[in-house]
Amino acid sequence: MGEGDGGGRAFIELDRVEKVFEVRRRTGLFTRRRHEVRAVDAISFTVARGEMVGYIGPNGAGKSTTIKMLTGILTPSGGRLRVAGIDPARERMRLAHRIGVVFGQRTTLWWDLPLIDSYRLMHRMYRIPDGRYRENLDRCVELLELEDLLNTPVRQLSLGQRMRGDIAAALLHDPEVLYLDEPTIGLDVISKARVRRFLRELNAERGTTVLLTTHDLQDIEQLCSRVMVIDHGRMMYDGPPAGLHEVGRSERTLVVDLEREAPPIVAPPARVVRVEGPRQWLAFPADASAAPLVARIAATYPLVDLSVREPDIESVIATMYAGGAGGAADPEQGGLVADGRANS
Numbered sequence: 001m002g003e004g005d006g007g008g009r010a011f012i013e014l015d016r017v018e019k020v021f022e023v024r025r026r027t028g029l030f031t032r033r034r035h036e037v038r039a040v041d042a043i044s045f046t047v048a049r050g051e052m053v054g055y056i057g058p059n060g061a062g063k064s065t066t067i068k069m070l071t072g073i074l075t076p077s078g079g080r081l082r083v084a085g086i087d088p089a090r091e092r093m094r095l096a097h098r099i100g101v102v103f104g105q106r107t108t109l110w111w112d113l114p115l116i117d118s119y120r121l122m123h124r125m126y127r128i129p130d131g132r133y134r135e136n137l138d139r140c141v142e143l144l145e146l147e148d149l150l151n152t153p154v155r156q157l158s159l160g161q162r163m164r165g166d167i168a169a170a171l172l173h174d175p176e177v178l179y180l181d182e183p184t185i186g187l188d189v190i191s192k193a194r195v196r197r198f199l200r201e202l203n204a205e206r207g208t209t210v211l212l213t214t215h216d217l218q219d220i221e222q223l224c225s226r227v228m229v230i231d232h233g234r235m236m237y238d239g240p241p242a243g244l245h246e247v248g249r250s251e252r253t254l255v256v257d258l259e260r261e262a263p264p265i266v267a268p269p270a271r272v273v274r275v276e277g278p279r280q281w282l283a284f285p286a287d288a289s290a291a292p293l294v295a296r297i298a299a300t301y302p303l304v305d306l307s308v309r310e311p312d313i314e315s316v317i318a319t320m321y322a323g324g325a326g327g328a329a330d331p332e333q334g335g336l337v338a339d340g341r342a343n344s
């Protein structure tokens with residue numbers, strides 16, 4: 001298959017894509033100076049059809065700008081970008097029939113209308129054939145457990161219910177690629193699990209290509225076999241999520257509540273990083289299992305409660321920098337990218 005149908009290996013292709021914003025900054029009471037923000041700086045990567053890839057980075061890293069260019073909302077300042085063989089900025093409407101987008105912080109649903117009315121409007125707007133619409137709707141309603149919510153106005157839905165409603169809306173026209181921008185933000189544990197299970201099934205059954213931005217590392221670990229990290233508009237890492245912990249040498253934290261105050265717990269490789277009365281915080285490598293550590297502590301110390309906290313993306317990236325962006329990891333396994341080009 002040729003480039004025109006996007007059926008080749010690379011379904012999404014970015015070659016040294018840039019986005020520069022010109023902004024005016026106040027320098028005095030009446031003076032402003034123009035300056036450039038390089039939101040995306042010569043990013044290159046490809047995503048194969050059917051891949052589920054995480055796209056992460058700290059605030060302001062350039063993630064949303066990349067997604068906006070992939071959907072055609074923003075035009076790149078330089079480089080070459082194709083989705084399913086289509087240049088998104090030039091053929092935005094043609095591409096719209098092949099992609100689905102979910103922004104966790106915004107809804108595409110009509111606020112005052114019952115959920116089902118938003119879907120009916122989309123049915124007409126996207127000119128989705130009746131049979132296909134009904135089949136997709138039934139499937140989403142079943143898997144996202146929307147049956148009891150269809151007649152509820154969107155403004156009355158909880159955040160988790162609304163998010164499931166938005167994901168269904170993005171899938172009614174059977175898109176080949178789904179962009180998800182923070183799909184689990186603000187959701188409780190059960191809603192997160194439900195959304196993740198649905199995305200896994202969608203990817204496995206339909207082969208939908210998924211690009212996911214998130215601040216929740218567990219989204220990545222549970223859903224993606226590949227993750228790309230960007231910062232200051234540049235690609236920092238491209239590889240498996242496990243490699244991210246290796247490169248970033250990230251740590252999880254065990255929060256231990258003892259019956260009473262005690263000297264710092266000794267349980268290598270964990271080390272106590274904070275003590276407050278009977279509560280102690282122990283850091284241990286993120287790729288190590290917590291179970292033997294917990295068993296050892298429980299056998300030796302008067303334990304009341306404990307919990308494990310996952311590392312956040314910011315701290316993983318901070319340790320990645322501290323380790324030096326020199327390409328410590330094996331490029332075959334994924335690793336740091338020093339020159340802004342992905343190594344995949």
Ligand SMILES: Nc1ncnc2c1ncn2[C@@H]1O[C@H](COP(=O)(O)OP(=O)(O)OP(=O)(O)O)[C@@H](O)[C@H]1O
Nearest residue numbers: 021023037039057058059060061062063064065066
């Ligand atoms: N329309 C715009 N005009 C000027 N600067 C912009 C515009 N949109 C984004 N930027 C700047 O580009 C940079 C990248 O922003 P972007 O929203 O892509 O980051 P992000 O990784 O999505 O961050 P977050 O996680 O906070 O959503 C930031 O410095 C931001 O201030």
